[in-house]
Amino acid sequence: MRRSLPLLALAVLAAFALELALLRWMTPLENRLLDAFVKRQAASLAPDPDVVLVSIDEKSLVKMEDIAGRFPWPRAVYGTLIDGLAAQRPRAIVFDILFSEADKFRPESDQEFVEAALRNGNVNIYYPMVRLDSPHGARASQLAPLLGLVRGPGANPDARIAVIPPLVLPQQLWRTGTINFLPDDDGVGRRYELRKRIGGWDLPSLPARVAMDLGFPVPDANDLLLAWRSGAEKLPRVSFSDLFEDFERAKRQRPADEFTGKIVVVGASAAGLGDARVTPLSHTQPGSEILATAIENLKNERTMRYAPRWWSAAIGIALVLLLVLAFHKGIDMRASGAALAGVTALLFAGQWLVVSRLTLLPLLTPLAAAWTFYAAAALAEYLRERRARREAVAQFSRFVNPHVVKELVESGGIQTGRREVTLLFSDIRGFTTLSETRKPEEVITLLNRYFSLQVDVVVRHGGSLDKYIGDCIMAIWGAPLDDPEHARNAVACALDMADVLKAFKRELGAEDLDFDVGIGLHSGPAVVGLMGSQKRLEYTAIGDTVNLASRIEGLTKDAKRRILVSRDTADRCGGAYDFVSCGTFPVKGRAQPVELFEPRRKS
Numbered sequence: 001m002r003r004s005l006p007l008l009a010l011a012v013l014a015a016f017a018l019e020l021a022l023l024r025w026m027t028p029l030e031n032r033l034l035d036a037f038v039k040r041q042a043a044s045l046a047p048d049p050d051v052v053l054v055s056i057d058e059k060s061l062v063k064m065e066d067i068a069g070r071f072p073w074p075r076a077v078y079g080t081l082i083d084g085l086a087a088q089r090p091r092a093i094v095f096d097i098l099f100s101e102a103d104k105f106r107p108e109s110d111q112e113f114v115e116a117a118l119r120n121g122n123v124n125i126y127y128p129m130v131r132l133d134s135p136h137g138a139r140a141s142q143l144a145p146l147l148g149l150v151r152g153p154g155a156n157p158d159a160r161i162a163v164i165p166p167l168v169l170p171q172q173l174w175r176t177g178t179i180n181f182l183p184d185d186d187g188v189g190r191r192y193e194l195r196k197r198i199g200g201w202d203l204p205s206l207p208a209r210v211a212m213d214l215g216f217p218v219p220d221a222n223d224l225l226l227a228w229r230s231g232a233e234k235l236p237r238v239s240f241s242d243l244f245e246d247f248e249r250a251k252r253q254r255p256a257d258e259f260t261g262k263i264v265v266v267g268a269s270a271a272g273l274g275d276a277r278v279t280p281l282s283h284t285q286p287g288s289e290i291l292a293t294a295i296e297n298l299k300n301e302r303t304m305r306y307a308p309r310w311w312s313a314a315i316g317i318a319l320v321l322l323l324v325l326a327f328h329k330g331i332d333m334r335a336s337g338a339a340l341a342g343v344t345a346l347l348f349a350g351q352w353l354v355v356s357r358l359t360l361l362p363l364l365t366p367l368a369a370a371w372t373f374y375a376a377a378a379l380a381e382y383l384r385e386r387r388a389r390r391e392a393v394a395q396f397s398r399f400v401n402p403h404v405v406k407e408l409v410e411s412g413g414i415q416t417g418r419r420e421v422t423l424l425f426s427d428i429r430g431f432t433t434l435s436e437t438r439k440p441e442e443v444i445t446l447l448n449r450y451f452s453l454q455v456d457v458v459v460r461h462g463g464s465l466d467k468y469i470g471d472c473i474m475a476i477w478g479a480p481l482d483d484p485e486h487a488r489n490a491v492a493c494a495l496d497m498a499d500v501l502k503a504f505k506r507e508l509g510a511e512d513l514d515f516d517v518g519i520g521l522h523s524g525p526a527v528v529g530l531m532g533s534q535k536r537l538e539y540t541a542i543g544d545t546v547n548l549a550s551r552i553e554g555l556t557k558d559a560k561r562r563i564l565v566s567r568d569t570a571d572r573c574g575g576a577y578d579f580v581s582c583g584t585f586p587v588k589g590r591a592q593p594v595e596l597f598e599p600r601r602k603s
Contacts, residue, residue: 004380005324005327005328005377006324008373008376008377008380009320009321009323009324009373012320012369012372012373012376013316013317013320013369015369015372016313016316016317016320016365016366016369017313019365019369020309020312020313020365026362026364026365026368027185027186027362028185028186029364030362030363030364030365031184031186031188031190033351033364034280034351034355034360034362035188035190035280037351037352037355038228038280038281038304038355038360039228039280039281041352041355041356042228042229042230042280042281043230043234045229045230046229046230046234047229047230047234047235047236047296048229048236048296048299048300049236049262050091050261050262050263050299051235051236051262051263051265051292051295051296051299052236052237052238052259052262052263052264052265053235053236053237053238053264053265053266053267053269053288053289053292054081054085054237054238054240054243054264054265054266054267055237055238055239055240055267055268055269055286055288056071056240056266056267056268056269056270056273057239057240057269057270058270058271058272059239059241060239060240060241060244060270061270061272061273062241063241063245064077064240064241064244067244071273074103074106074109075099075103075106075109075110075112075113075168076106076108076109076112076113077244078095078097078113078116078266079112079113079114079115079116079117080116080244080247080248081240081243081244081247081266082113082116082117082120082123082125083116083119083120083247084243084244084246084247085123085259085264086119086120086123086125088256088257088258088259088260089123089260089261090123090259090260090261090262090263090264091124091214091261091262091263092123092124092125092126092210092213092214092263092264093123093124093125093126093264093266094125094126094206094210094263094264094265094266094291094295095125095126095127095128095266095267096128096179096206096265096266096267096268096275096287096288096291097127097128097266097267097268098127098128098130098166099113099127099166099167099168099169100129100130100164100165100166100167100168101167101168102167102168103168110168113168114168114169114170114173117169117173118170118173121172121173124175124210124213124214125173125175126175126176126177126206126209126210127165127166127169127173127174127175127176128166128176128177128178128179128206129147129163129164129165129166129174129176129177129178130163130164130178131161131162131163131178131180131196131203132162132163132164133162134162135160135162136160136162137160137161137162137163138160138161138162139157139158139159139160140155140156140157140159140160140161140198140199140201141157141158143161143163144201146165146171146174147163147165147174147176147203148175148176148177148204148209148212149161149201149202149203149204150195150201150202150204151200151201151202152197152200152201152202153200154200155199155200155201156199156200156201158199159198159199159200159201160199161198161199161201161203163178163203175209175213176206176209177204177205177206177207177208177209177210178193178196178203178204178205178206179205179206179287179291180192180193180196180205181193181277181287181290182223183277183278187278188278188279188280189277189278189279189290190225190226190279190280190304191223191224191225191226192205192207192223192224192226192290192291192293192294193205193222193223193224194207194208194218194219194221194222194223194224195208195222196222197222205294206291207224207291207294207295207297207298208298210263210295210298211295211298211299214263214299216298216299216301217298217301218298219303224294224297224298224303225303225304225305225306225360226279226290226293226294226297226303226304227293227297227302227303227304227358228279228280228281228293229293229296235289235292237269238258240266263292263295263299265288265291265292265295266288267286267287267288267289267291268286268287268288269286269288269289271284275287275288277290302358303358304358304359304360305358305359305360306359306360306361306362307354307359307360307361307362311361312361312362312363312365312366313366315347315363315366316365316366316367316369316370317366319340319343319366319367319369319370320369320370320373323336323340323370323373323374323377324373324377326339327377327381333374333377333378333381333382336374336378337374337378340370340371340374344367344370344371347363347367348363351363415480415529416527416528416529416530416531417527417528417529418525418526418527418528419478419479419482419525419526419528420478420486420523420524420525421476421477421478421479421486421523421524421525421526421528421541421545422476422477422478422486422487422489422490422521422522422523422569422572423474423475423476423490423521423522423523423526423541423545423546423549423550424458424463424473424474424475424476424477424490424493424494424519424520424521424549425472425473425474425519425520425521425549425550425552425553426454426472426473426475426494426497426517426518426519426553427471427472427473427517427518427553427554428450428471428472428515428516428517429515429516429517429518429557430515430516431447431471431515446508447471449504450504451468451473453500453504454473454497454500455473457493457496457497457500458473458475458493458497460493460496461477461489461490461492461493461496462477462483462489463475463476463477463489463490463493464476464477464479464480464539466539466540466541467538467540472553474550475490475493476528476541477489477490477493479526479528479541480528480539486523486572487521487523487568487569487572487573488572488573488574488576488577490521490523490569491521491565491569491573491576491577491599494519494521494563494565494599495563495577495599495601497517497519498517498519498562498563501516501517501562516562517562518553518554518556518557518562518564519553519556519562519563519564520549520550520551520552520553520554520555520556520563520564520565521549521552521563521564521565521566521569522545522548522549522552522565522566522568522569523545523566523568523569523572524544524545524548524568525543525545526541526542526543526544526545526546527541527542527543528540528541528542547589548566548587548590548594549566551587551588551589551594552564552565552566552587552594552596555585555587555596558585559582559583559585559596561582561596561598563598563599564582564596564597564598565579565596565597565598565599566594566595566596566597567594567595567597570597570599573599576602577599577600577601577602578599578600578601578602578603579597579598579599579600580597580598580600581595581596581597582596582597582598583595583596584596
């Protein structure tokens with residue numbers, strides 16, 4: 001697994017780079033998260049009181065119907081508005097209403113509107129124009145003084161720009177600009193066009209034209225990433241009908257300086273008029289509010305910006321490399337996952353913080369790369385561990401109780417060391433006589449059958465098969481797992497092995513043959529664990545306890561007993577069985593004779 005980590009990391013990082021550079025599949029989710037942050041941050045900020053909306057809202061549509069009829073209203077209504085606002089000396093009046101076509105049915109109303117605009121020519125009044133995607137139009141050099149076109153280096157004097165200015169008004173009143181709110185690929189508008197460069201000429205947007213005339217710096221960029229200050233309902237606003245009614249009164253009730261020094265944006269907000277856009281703040285935000293936000297951004301030099309893309313790349317690469325190191329060092333993958341979750345939370349907190357500093361830092365893509373690598377590496381590690389467990393089960397199941405194997409694997413493997421154990425040796429007696437009357441293959445079948453029966457007894461009593469030594473079985477209790485009742489369980493196994501022997505002899509029909517077993521048991525300390533070479537390891541026990549148990553089994557023939565146990569084993573059984581003393585016997589390698597006992601079930 002660890003050798004494949006670099007390849008896995010390279011694959012994830014390559015996909016990460018492809019996503020950042022080309023695919024952008026994560027961009028909609030990135031935008032949704034950032035929009036949520038922007039909306040929450042904006043809701044906590046007070047709007048600029050110097051940018052005010054005169055809103056054509058639902059109430060205005062109802063109240064003005066008796067005065068001016070159904071919308072669209074006669075343009076004389078806007079002439080009254082201009083006279084009333086201009087008297088208060090606002091910094092600018094900005095219409096978000098098109099005046100591109102003459103009113104053929106009410107020409108006198110258009111004339112009243114034009115006269116009001118001319119009377120107040122000393123006030124900055126701005127009107128929108130429409131840009132057409134067409135190669136046909138007037139020469140930019142001719143339009144420049146009328147529309148405020150900005151000539152750039154190498155501008156083509158013959159370049160043509162197709163626009164529809166506010167034709168209702170005389171040309172000297174054409175303080176105008178485009179109103180292009182730019183939706184992103186997900187349909188949400190986050191940018192406002194500042195200028196359109198055509199043939200080297202800059203066609204300004206309405207916010208840019210207002211900013212240039214009022215002395216606000218305009219960024220040298222084609223669009224503006226809007227910085228929202230509040231929810232739409234919090235923007236300073238006055239209902240159009242309330243203001244119109246007050247301007248029509250002989251004695252006005254509203255403050256005479258209500259709009260002095262302010263930028264006034266006049267536009268529609270009623271849902272039925274269809275001038276609504278999708279923004280981070282709302283799915284139905286009126287265009288006049290978006291226009292006011294763009295002007296406010298330029299006025300206060302307050303705009304959003306995206307963090308350099310290399311920030312996202314650096315964060316993603318750093319997270320993946322840190323995870324590679326963690327897996328390479330063998331750190332618990334649960335700890336690595338918890339750490340990654342903590343880092344994710346911290347990064348989101350940092351993302352929230354930088355949004356308050358007007359910076360958008362996309363983090364979902366680098367976090368997706370990190371979590372993808374973590375999930376893949378964790379899965380590979382899990383599969384490796386499961387494979388190792390299966391190999392361990394396969395290795396140990398041939399000599400260990402399957403339930404013991406499961407516990408061993410779950411507890412982390414086999415430990416080598418000194419333990420208190422009970423050893424059992426069981427050797428066949430008289431098998432030579434039986435084999436002389438049978439074919440070799442039949443003898444092997446019988447021997448395998450006998451061993452299978454006896455090993456089942458060992459396993460049933462919680463013992464582990466150590467090995468076969470010719471026709472001898474060596475089994476152990478107390479290892480590889482602790483067993484405080486190892487002596488008692490081993491003796492119970494020996495007694496059941498004797499019973500299985502009787503059943504086996506009846507199965508053979510050889511009860512009268514000299515076919516028997518000798519079983520010897522001894523308890524004490526032994527060194528147990530995996531022993532052998534790198535190519536072949538066996539789980540076994542070594543030490544004096546093992547040697548003595550083997551010697552005791554050899555003494556069963558001399559003592560004419562099927563089962564013999566040492567005093568150490570008998571004492572550890574704690575009265576669970578009756579033990580009949582068979583006397584003392586000299587044992588090779590020991591100075592003192594050993595007292596041996598025959599175990600019997602309690603009657």
